[in-house]
Amino acid sequence: MPVKRAPRPIARIATDESLPVANAPVAKAPVAPLPIVDAEAPDAYRRRPRQSRGQARVELLLEAAASVIAEHGLQAATAEAIALRARTAKGSLYQFFPNRDAVLAALALRYADEMRAIHERAFPIDPHGLPLDRLIDRIVKPLAEFHDTHPAFRRVFATVEGPGDDTRSAPTRLRAQLFESFVDRLDVLFAARNPKLATRDRRRIALVAASLGQSLLARRGRAVAAEKKPLLDDLRRILLAYLQPVLEPPVVKTKREPKGEAKPAPKKR
Template sequence: MPEKTEPTTTENKRADERAEEPKGKPEGKRADKSEDSRPRRRQARGERRIAQLLQAAAQVFCTSGYTAASTNAIAREAGVSPGTLYQFFPNKEAIAIELGDRLMHEMRETYGEALAPLDAGTPLEQAIDAAVDPFMAFNTDHPVFFALMHGPDIPGRMAEAHDQLHTTLVTRIEALLASLMPGAAPPEVTRTAHVCLGIYKAGLELVLAHEGPEREAYVREVKDVLVRYLRPLVSDGA
């Protein structure tokens, strides 16, 4: 008796069928196979396995990083065989991609309102709280995200995703800054945005490295750094 009987799910999300060629190195291996036309109907069991495998992958990626994590280790962590893993993911990269996609989706869903328009007149401290808190919460809840986005050992598609997220964040921060510091040249705004993001990342690393009240203290420090850095540049009455 392997799985409990549950109402079948025929609607699926297609976790495979992504990331076609690994790097172009092993040439004639997995190639076309008459197009990926079939949608590959999943059962409820399969969806559960996928979630299970992604959770295991998160665990392993977190402790070993992407490249050092072996697919066999992920399968073992999930309590399944390597063959089963490849039933649901075409290759190792696809696991990271899917994991990243789901995390991004959850982030957008939960904290989509962060870095929102922000009406003029908002005090700087409050603006920074609104921008920093959600992302800190998300990253402390999902340390894999940092692990996947940070290493120099990320797969090609993942690097793209990272760059895209980075650019998006910089653009958003630029918009925020533009509304805070009206009289500033665009290149300076861009630079300031990059610096803010850098400060946030560095702070995130410190925050993740500590626990409990110490962690809270570092969150405060990051916000202080940002406030003091931006205060001379903005024109709100604090």
């Protein structure tokens, strides 16, 4: 009888931690961010390294792929180019990866895991004590720094538009999962910041804020050095102007009696 093989492990990203919702009604609290799991993607590796020497070689190949992509674009990252940049034989790449696309999938998984860790550090547990501008900076600045230190990130996760849109590729799915997880985190944060905000409005505002950030950070990644800071400042101003009316509603002041006018004395009976 033929021997049944065990299913290959799926590629996945570690679980997102949920954020507590302070002072928010339980019935209106959004669902905490779920684990990001790429259930459709097979394991990116042909053979996972177990020894430190093999792990170092894989890291070298991934760094080489990132360098080629950052300098010459995604299409230039062939197996030959990656091996050449890593100063190793092409057979060394095939020892761990079945093909060039598997290298890109592994690189995307590593980027996604690093991005998830940034999300966990950026989002405060209790957002009430922070002014809105500082809260925005706490989230936006680490993301901008990540884009600056990982120039291949934007190209690895680039979405192809048109009839040939490859929505089944691992990087495309991971990008969508990361975005949805980020919107979930904003949703939880906004519920804690303003418990009176309607669920549908809160979700829409989180989606718009995340889309603005993603779009401008991607544009900033393509900009020359002189434009990077102004674009980041513009993004912060746009988010502040958009979120301030809903997350910091104006306080209604009670009408006071004008100073200097004495109140009439009560009449004696």
